[in-house]
Amino acid sequence: MENKQQNTTYNFTAGPAMLPVEVMQQAQKEFLNWQSEGASVMEISHRSKGFISLMQLARHNIRQLLDIPNNYHVLFMQGGARAQFAAIAHNFLGDNGKALYLTSGYWSEMAAKEAAQFGDVKTRSILDEHSSNKKIIMPDLSQEAQDLRYVHYCPNETLDGLALFENIESPYPLCADMTSCILSRHTPINRYGLIYASSQKNIGAAGFCLVIVREDLLSLPRLPMASVLDYRLAVEYESMYSTPCTYSLYLASLIFEWLLDKGGLDAVQDINHKKADKLYQFIDASPLFHNTIATENRSHTNVTFTTGDAKQDERFYINAAHSGLIGLQGHKMQGGLRASLYNAMPEAGVDALIQFMQEFTETYQSVSN
Amino acid sequence: MENKQQNTTYNFTAGPAMLPVEVMQQAQKEFLNWQSEGASVMEISHRSKGFISLMQLARHNIRQLLDIPNNYHVLFMQGGARAQFAAIAHNFLGDNGKALYLTSGYWSEMAAKEAAQFGDVKTRSILDEHSSNKKIIMPDLSQEAQDLRYVHYCPNETLDGLALFENIESPYPLCADMTSCILSRHTPINRYGLIYASSQKNIGAAGFCLVIVREDLLSLPRLPMASVLDYRLAVEYESMYSTPCTYSLYLASLIFEWLLDKGGLDAVQDINHKKADKLYQFIDASPLFHNTIATENRSHTNVTFTTGDAKQDERFYINAAHSGLIGLQGHKMQGGLRASLYNAMPEAGVDALIQFMQEFTETYQSVSN
Numbered sequence: 001m002e003n004k005q006q007n008t009t010y011n012f013t014a015g016p017a018m019l020p021v022e023v024m025q026q027a028q029k030e031f032l033n034w035q036s037e038g039a040s041v042m043e044i045s046h047r048s049k050g051f052i053s054l055m056q057l058a059r060h061n062i063r064q065l066l067d068i069p070n071n072y073h074v075l076f077m078q079g080g081a082r083a084q085f086a087a088i089a090h091n092f093l094g095d096n097g098k099a100l101y102l103t104s105g106y107w108s109e110m111a112a113k114e115a116a117q118f119g120d121v122k123t124r125s126i127l128d129e130h131s132s133n134k135k136i137i138m139p140d141l142s143q144e145a146q147d148l149r150y151v152h153y154c155p156n157e158t159l160d161g162l163a164l165f166e167n168i169e170s171p172y173p174l175c176a177d178m179t180s181c182i183l184s185r186h187t188p189i190n191r192y193g194l195i196y197a198s199s200q201k202n203i204g205a206a207g208f209c210l211v212i213v214r215e216d217l218l219s220l221p222r223l224p225m226a227s228v229l230d231y232r233l234a235v236e237y238e239s240m241y242s243t244p245c246t247y248s249l250y251l252a253s254l255i256f257e258w259l260l261d262k263g264g265l266d267a268v269q270d271i272n273h274k275k276a277d278k279l280y281q282f283i284d285a286s287p288l289f290h291n292t293i294a295t296e297n298r299s300h301t302n303v304t305f306t307t308g309d310a311k312q313d314e315r316f317y318i319n320a321a322h323s324g325l326i327g328l329q330g331h332k333m334q335g336g337l338r339a340s341l342y343n344a345m346p347e348a349g350v351d352a353l354i355q356f357m358q359e360f361t362e363t364y365q366s367v368s369n
Numbered sequence: 370m371e372n373k374q375q376n377t378t379y380n381f382t383a384g385p386a387m388l389p390v391e392v393m394q395q396a397q398k399e400f401l402n403w404q405s406e407g408a409s410v411m412e413i414s415h416r417s418k419g420f421i422s423l424m425q426l427a428r429h430n431i432r433q434l435l436d437i438p439n440n441y442h443v444l445f446m447q448g449g450a451r452a453q454f455a456a457i458a459h460n461f462l463g464d465n466g467k468a469l470y471l472t473s474g475y476w477s478e479m480a481a482k483e484a485a486q487f488g489d490v491k492t493r494s495i496l497d498e499h500s501s502n503k504k505i506i507m508p509d510l511s512q513e514a515q516d517l518r519y520v521h522y523c524p525n526e527t528l529d530g531l532a533l534f535e536n537i538e539s540p541y542p543l544c545a546d547m548t549s550c551i552l553s554r555h556t557p558i559n560r561y562g563l564i565y566a567s568s569q570k571n572i573g574a575a576g577f578c579l580v581i582v583r584e585d586l587l588s589l590p591r592l593p594m595a596s597v598l599d600y601r602l603a604v605e606y607e608s609m610y611s612t613p614c615t616y617s618l619y620l621a622s623l624i625f626e627w628l629l630d631k632g633g634l635d636a637v638q639d640i641n642h643k644k645a646d647k648l649y650q651f652i653d654a655s656p657l658f659h660n661t662i663a664t665e666n667r668s669h670t671n672v673t674f675t676t677g678d679a680k681q682d683e684r685f686y687i688n689a690a691h692s693g694l695i696g697l698q699g700h701k702m703q704g705g706l707r708a709s710l711y712n713a714m715p716e717a718g719v720d721a722l723i724q725f726m727q728e729f730t731e732t733y734q735s736v737s738n
Contacts (some may be wrong), residue, residue, distance in 0.1 A: 008407070009407030009408065011413075013412065013417075014414070015414070015612065016413065016414065016612065016615050017412065018412050019412055024401055024409060025401070027400070032394070032397060038377070038378030038380070038693060039378065040393060043380055043382065043386065043574075044380075044382060044695075044696070045383070046385060047701065078452065079448045079452070079611075080597070081611075082596055082597060083447065083595060083597040085595075085596070086596065090595075117593045205411040205614075206411070206612050206613065206614050206615050207576045224486045224487060225486075226454075226455030226459075226483070226598060227454070227455065228451060228452040228455065228597075243385065243569055243575050244575065245574075245575050245576040245614055245617065247575070247616060247617070248614065248616070327414060
């Protein structure tokens with residue numbers, strides 16, 4: 001049996017991302033025979049008692065972790081977050097609904113672009129165009145002239161490394177793509193109409209999208225749509241209208257328990273804050289690396305940085321990988337470097353990264369002098 | 370480390386289904402550290418060199434296994450076969466296209482029902498209404514008055530246990546839901562416009578849908594659609610427009626290699642034929658069990674049978690499960706019993722099932738006498 005070399009490899013990939021070592025070890029142990037079923041959890045029917053119990057427990061645990069009010073449904077939808085870009089428009093816009101998409105980076109723009117195919121979608125940037133750093137200006141939605149079915153935004157831009165921690169005041173239901181910040185910090189669910197997050201970051205492996213939707217939004221006029229996008233069907237069939245991605249749901253159920261065992265989001269939020277702070281402090285003091293996001297909008301889960309020189313950045317992430325610090329290359333649309341610090345990344349991983357950045361800086365300085 | 374008790378458990382579930390023991394053992398072995406990446410294959414980016422190589426090899430191997438001509442694209446789409454019920458209509462019908470859906474059981478009817486939401490879809494049963502057994506009458510499509518964009522059918526009805534082995538002659542592109550017969554036998558790809566099969570049976574674990582589509586069909590007029598349904602985008606982005614279900618794709622890649630190692634579909638088809646024949650012969654000679662499908666339309670992958678008494682059927686599948694023969698309950702829409710004999714089911718599993726049926730019959734006869 002090959003084992004992960006826990007002390008030498010840290011995985012900073014933005015997603016599909018690192019999963020908790022304890023969870024992976026348990027999954028490996030029961031890989032061939034889950035709960036004495038005589039089969040892997042991926043080899044049993046999604047209609048079996050065992051799997052239905054797993055789904056019920058997963059729903060119960062995510063409700064507890066996020067303190068989800070009773071008037072919200074928890075859905076496990078197929079197809080990643082991008083399917084929800086279309087699903088939200090199909091479920092809420094109907095023939096003549098309007099929506100506003102606040103944009104702050106790559107993913108909020110992609111969400112707006114996809115939704116615009118299906119309805120009257122207006123887009124508004126919330127980035128401060130006068131700031132030299134990337135900075136968000138809180139939108140004022142109180143004076144909107146139009147009646148909006150919903151307002152969409154992305155509180156954590158995975159690719160840009162930009163986050164909005166404040167709550168947006170909105171007279172219209174807020175829909176939020178929380179793919180890369182879900183379960184990383186407290187989230188006041190009752191301030192949202194809908195939250196969604198694909199599974200391949202803090203939830204587990206790729207394969208589904210968590211959707212938390214307020215009951216009353218399910219009565220909005222709809223468009224004809226593929227059943228795979230349909231929230232009412234997902235509610236009625238408890239996310240099993242069609243065969244769900246059973247193995248990824250199983251891993252998520254283990255991760256929800258792992259988070260509860262760690263003390264829930266109170267504990268997790270503190271650790272995540274500490275990890276991100278450490279890394280940003282190092283970057284700010286560094287003569288080599290810098291970050292281009294305004295302090296108050298720096299993501300705690302996706303820390304972007306660069307030397308300002310594409311070749312130097314490349315040298316950095318290649319050498320880092322040789323030292324067991326993998327996945328530090330920035331997204332191809334953005335370039336630069338990125339360290340994703342999801343829940344599974346231990347503080348020791350951040351310490352190892354900082355130490356490597358320090359050593360790389362010293363080598364770089366001795367070469368340039 | 371818990372191990373599957375290979376000699377005592379056989380899993381006859383219709384899907385998510387049993388996977389080959391050798392593949393599962395390899396997957397368990399490299400679960401925490403895939404190809405010395407220092408991470409699980411589910412923890413690395415789908416944009417990484419390692420994962421892109423895996424996708425390329427998987428595509429290459431499925432092309433070899435099914436002898437797919439060059440003018441066909443191989444796509445790995447998100448969301449199971451049901452997403453394709455909508456995708457086919459969105460990609461091929463446009464504003465005024467027409468399609469004919471041939472129905473022969475539960476799944477072909479579901480496909481027609483979903484597609485009818487999006488266009489001019491006509492449905493025609495190909496079941497012989499005068500036959501006491503379920504029997505297919507080959508449709509004559511040469512006299513169709515209307516111009517059809519495509520004709521859809523399901524050559525293997527998983528739930529009913531009914532199969533069509535003959536090729537349909539069609540002047541219009543044939544689209545076939547092969548979810549439960551893909552890779553079980555030779556398939557003349559060039560007779561089809563499009564073939565699709567969700568992954569949780571002969572391909573691997575739940576999480577995606579294999580689509581094989583002829584190049585020229587991608588030029589048909591389309592409807593506005595979610596990107597997750599879009600064949601042109603899937604071709605352009607090599608099935609990675611959004612994050613795919615990476616772990617299920619990895620398992621599929623192992624299964625494609627396992628099938629090639631076994632001698633490809635020539636070898637597999639012979640074994641499957643033999644397994645199914647054995648079981649049907651036993652059922653036909655049995656005083657207790659019977660099958661209601663005409664001989665020429667009996668599925669080789671999903672063998673349905675019943676005692677004709679719901680309580681007796683229930684007693685059978687519960688006792689069978691206690692003896693390590695699991696997943697024999699029929700679909701809830703159908704009742705009765707069902708043994709799914711996908712590629713991963715060894716002949717020894719069929720022998721064990723027949724022996725148990727024999728013993729159950731003897732007990733039943735001694736009780737009734």
